[in-house]
Amino acid sequence: MFHLEFKITGDNSHTLLVKELNETYHSTKGAINEALHVFMQRGLNDYIVKTNCKKLKVFEVGFGTGLNAHLAHLFAKQHQLKIDYISIEAHPLDLSIIQQLNYSELIPSEQSLFLKLHEVEWNKVVEIDEYFTLTKLHQELKDVVLENSIDVIFFDAFAPNIQPELWTKEVFESMFKALKPEGVLVTYCAKGVVKRTIKEVGFNLETLAGPPGKREMIRAVKVISE
Template identity: 45%
Template structure:
């Protein structure tokens, strides 16, 4: 996939911003509500399942994008007194100028400088708060290498299989399954048949869950504790 053309800002149904990638004709988040979608699929659908299990959670995000999923995770960690190690993979990071135009900090009532830390041009691991450490990797998913059985939760938030089919394959999902700890989970917004088949073939156990407004269903994929 080529580097995107300049992004356009879009106000979604819940008042929060998303960006549109003009080159491929897709938005980074649901136009029905960016915060609403991310909270439903990634926080409630994946992270909440670890609230009672452990105090330190390792998260991998595929498609770091606007940083919204990371910001919501940080707020969750503060609310429930958890430690988060967050690895965000992004092939084409947005600029600090574009990040500065997003309104997430206003809606979520968090200081803008904290949000902008997510978009500093560094690939080194650094603390955003005393509960949240970020490592941002600028790389493609095909080339990225992940440690074996170190990840608790994966947010799979790449662009759709229609425009990035190379990211929704058995080979890719097998690599991600290997990175998950036993009992780990991955959620994604796509319920396409090709996605479900690829997940099953790679060894994931999948379930369809009710989606956020504007989306009927989404997928949660789990790594069997006995695998």
């Protein structure tokens, strides 16, 4: 198991530093701001505005601290949506670490809602409430097979220089396959090599303004031409 250290990021929210990798779970410029901008705004919000859909399936790569899942749950409530949220995680964090994260002090919601996402069983579809079901898959991304069923992918793996095996053409081909037509993948990373790989796979690449402190982010759209 890795050694983890708590770090305060630019918006005062916590992230975790993996000491052995010298890599953090979120942007050091602001963990909550990054999650809100990349995944909620450019991912979920733009998608529901464009498609007008009220029921959607989200797939997340890397459940980690559960920050994205928690914000997506609150987003679903706020917008009266039904989200089926599937998140994959190879190395779940201990609850003792989760309990020390300061997200509930900064995000207006009850801490019990955040903790509930961590307390539910792995590898089971769990109804959190009328707006949100959560399926946490304790497995490796390479073992997931999804087809034509996902509306939005939150691609939140560690950076390509840390985990190059999660940013390959094969991985993005399987993400392309997982999405419905017009489905989108959003990621905080906008490295040239990632853009090229995403284009090669057949996605429509959109380079968008990044969260505070980051110039760019990527949205990849599964456009199916006639």
